Amino acid sequence: MQEKRISDNVIRRLPRYLRKLEELQKRGVEKVSSFELGRALGLTASQIRQDLNCFGEFGLQGYGYNVQMLRERIAIILGMGRGYRAILIGVGNIGRSLIDKFSFENWGYFLDCTFDVDPDIIGQVINGIQVHDINVLPAYLSTNRVDVAVLCVSKDAAVDTARLLEKNGVKAIWNFTNVDVAGPESDLLVENVHFSDSLLALSYYLTQNARNKDLNR
């Protein structure tokens, strides 16, 4: 299948499609129209059709989308079957919460091990995952394939750790540090996690509700 250059906006909607389709599948729903899918996601039917057309023909005129097929197709587009290998750096609160609760396997990832600087944490096994000394990271990277490093270190250590990872061949970082770790010369693929984005969306809707109440008074 030939894929056009897809806008980042479309890419970022695909995980939402995926979640909704999983939910439909769990409820035993076998097909869904672009109208229904749009309503469930707060998008128009035409937006849905446009998005999915970027990746080829999915739907059947007058039938809609086969839920399971569409879900599997989106999973492939998102690279979920590729078995990406991940490591995690920085076993603080956020790192520990990811190790404990985040189902990497659900999303096609293997979390192989983690690294920290704290002697009290090094050597621990958390949820089956070993914590290594950060000093052995270069040696580890020279002998193991790592597709993504999950960066959970403190702000102070963020840039240096990213540089160390890049120097040792890591190509992608899932960045929880709130620090811009990709320098202008860097080829690193960095995905920044900004909790604030979703809090601000919530603020917007709260504010709209408050305004509507004011208007209805």
Place this chain on the structure above:
Amino acid sequence: MQEKRISDNVIRRLPRYLRKLEELQKRGVEKVSSFELGRALGLTASQIRQDLNCFGEFGLQGYGYNVQMLRERIAIILGMGRGYRAILIGVGNIGRSLIDKFSFENWGYFLDCTFDVDPDIIGQVINGIQVHDINVLPAYLSTNRVDVAVLCVSKDAAVDTARLLEKNGVKAIWNFTNVDVAGPESDLLVENVHFSDSLLALSYYLTQNARNKDLNR
């Protein structure tokens, strides 16, 4: 200013605009064109103009946008000056990481206090924030204004806690539990945080890179 009904997609781009504008302002940049802003955000200039036009006239033909003014305007649209009051329920790893590291004030929120069930944690003060017994939550809510509850409890407790919050007058939940806590009858405003969305976007780009390499071989 009269605001039209704005699509959720636009709303979710505003925090990204805000971050970029803050960065520009820090670098001393005073004006920015829709073209430059688009390039920095991976959007087209026309998309930028369309988005911002939803909220009225911001730019000047041939001049572009005044960075500070646009930033302040977006902050107002996002309700950042409203001083929303928040509480946090569930002081596990993710809860603790938010209390420790997330700058609620930066985004116009006050985190007033937190609640937990664990006697070992109740009574602690973390980063200046008190941990109360969850049993006093109804009493607290009857005497204090709370705009948003940050839900960080375990999956098992998610739905019951959300119901308790709603019953006691909380209208909005920032939900880190990965559980769908808004029942069909609920009027709760729920913003779900899905770490997986950003991991899957990263997967997509990783997969694209791998495909491009295969093609270039």
